[in-house]
Amino acid sequence: MDDAAIAGSRPTLLITNDDGIDAPGLRFLVDLLVAADRYRVLVCAPDSDKSGVGHSITWQCALSAKRAEIMGATAFAVSGTPADCASLGISGKLFDGVIPDLVISGINVGCNCGYHVVYSGTVAGAREAFLYGVPALAISHNWKGRKSNVHDLKLAADACLPLINAVLYELKAKAYPEGSFLNVDVPTDVANHKGFKITKQGKFMTRIGWEQTYSNTPALESYQTANMNIDSVSGPANNASSALVEDELLFKRVVIKKNDVEEEEEDTDHRALEEGYITITPLGALSHTEMEGVPYFKSWLMRLAERTSSSSL
Incomplete structure (x- = not known):
């Protein structure tokens, strides 16, 4: 893609995560974006590790937001959850009225495929932005003990930069769809990945x-x-x-x-990830039931109504 395509006006990117503001995945991503000198980079991330908190939010207590030193970026460490950080970051209250063009949550240590999106604070950070109309990506690396090292997170950031730029290009052209956000997982051996692949959410857990x-x-x-x-x-x-x-x-x-990878369906996120692809899974805000279950529940409700009616006689 032509670098001049998005260079006319510097897009604003908000970076958050669930591993915490000091996490190497976030720092590598921010460093890469700052070094590109093509974006305004904002950071609003938890002040400590909030892995596995899902889409929880802070309701009863005030949040603390403290300035953090990240060269080239305007950054705050926040006492809340990833969803809190995304919400505060896009609100215009923290960054003097600035609303980001794109929210990126990650890069997470560990994949977020299948049912894991329910637990994932990384995915929740992107989902929260999406709920309020801001385009978002969640990025995770399929970290595996004894195989992965911190440098893989830097490679993951490098590998995903073309995807980030492609999304920004579509946003500038007003061609980007509004009905989903993207959940991106990078394979363990990122240096030898097989390219990008659009996948569907599987049932991996x-x-x-x-x-x-x-x-x-x-x-x-x-x-x-x-x-x-x-x-x-x-x-x-x-x-x-x-x-x-x-x-x-x-x-x-x-x-x-x-889950056994061989048991998973074709083109599902985890299976493609294990095959070496960088998976891109469009997600919506809601979890929909399997459609084949709907006729059963309609029949079940009718039987329930009949039993209730007969018992009242």
Whole structure:
């Protein structure tokens, strides 16, 4: 694409995430966008890791927004959730009336395919912007322990830049559809990805169970885990566990099983991701039921009405 196509007026990009404002995925993305010198870059991201909070929002308490130093960008670290950050960032209240042209949530450590979009704070950040009429992308990297390293997140940012520019081009041409936002997942071996592929949301899900534990030491946060290759992890994750109180039981989440890729349908997000594609999945605000279930529930409601009527006689 011709660089002059979007250079006439610098588009404003708002970057958020769920791994926290210090996460390497966000920092690599912001650094890349700033270095391109083609965008106005705003950052409004959680002040700590908010992975897995879904689309939760802060309602009863005021949010704290503190200036953060990110060279070339105007940035705030916010005490709320990813959805809070996206909402505040597009409101015009934080950035002196500026409304972004595009919101980008990520780059997340770990894929967000299939049913995981329900839990994902990364996806929620993009969805929140979409709900209020601002185009949005969620970007995640299919991080895998012992295979991935922090540099992969930088490569993921590089790989997604053409997609970001393509969306901006369509927005400037007023050709971009308003009915969806995009959920983008980058494969583990991003250096050898097979290109972009439009996919549909599948039913992939990592099944989680519970296991009793005798330590309440927090697990390492996702971006801290990713950062272990370049920095030592500090903070509460390294603190010794406190003693159990009497009659207290502790349980931690453990992975039971991941879906088998071979069982997934063609052109679904997770299957294509595992095949090496950068997947682009258009999502809407709502989760729709499978249509084949509708006739059953219509019949069920009729039977319910008949039983209710007969029991009242």
